[in-house]
Amino acid sequence: MIVTRFAPSPNGPLHLGHAYSAIVAHEIAKERGGRFLLRIEDIDGVRSRPELAREFRADLAWLGLEWAEVPAQSTRLAAYAAAAERLRAMGLLYPCRCTRLAVRDAATAKGPDGPVYPGTCRGAVFTPDEAVAWRLDVAEALRRTGPLTWFDERAGEQRARPEMHGDVVLVRKEVATPASYHLAVTVDDAADGVTLVTRGMDLFPATHVHRLLQALLGLPVPTWHHHALLLDDGGIKLAKRRGSPSLADRRETGEDGRALADSLRASRFPAGITLGESLSGDS
């Protein structure tokens, strides 16, 4: 049975782009007789506002969607730690003390998420009390797994190229948010039995890392469906900071959520909003 998911982070209200993403995942599950899951990704440290999760459920219900909710990320820290420990025991993680600024200054290449970490701390000596992040030695990991592929329903078969990200952080320095996005979602999608990972095109590059982690951790490999993104009239992904009204705002002004969901299903968007394959500024 097909299982899709919508996995928002409660660090800001949902907007139209989120609604579209949830509807895509919901419709695929419905059409194919599968299940649609909601997972709250609430380990974003101080930016995480757990009370927003209630609003998210109200938003989805207002859109007329039906879902099953799986455990929030904050309840799964032990599973992330166990996955990291397994990779550490395989000799595939190394500690890094670099700040974001230091990475930016040392980087000589740009990856999908910004400057590529050049491996500054690989082989460095650390004192036991030092706050460190743990990075994946991607070249060594790939040497162990051999070539990997993954399949996107829209883009077809892909050769996994995690090296474009450099040695990604899997365990953060911050005690409150120990697992990186890459590690947490990979563990979660396996634990939740997700068979079709539905999310926006902006996360397409991250999938190269997730495929590698699945191979290393012996997790089942889902199929992916990276959907086009709702863009504003400047070609920028919709976000609250750019003035896109939140779903909660729309709900509270008495707008018909089911009608809005029908419009999004039919790719009818409000004035000034289009569906785009890539973000402005992407190369």
Ligand SMILES: [Zn+2]
């Ligand atoms: Zn470092």
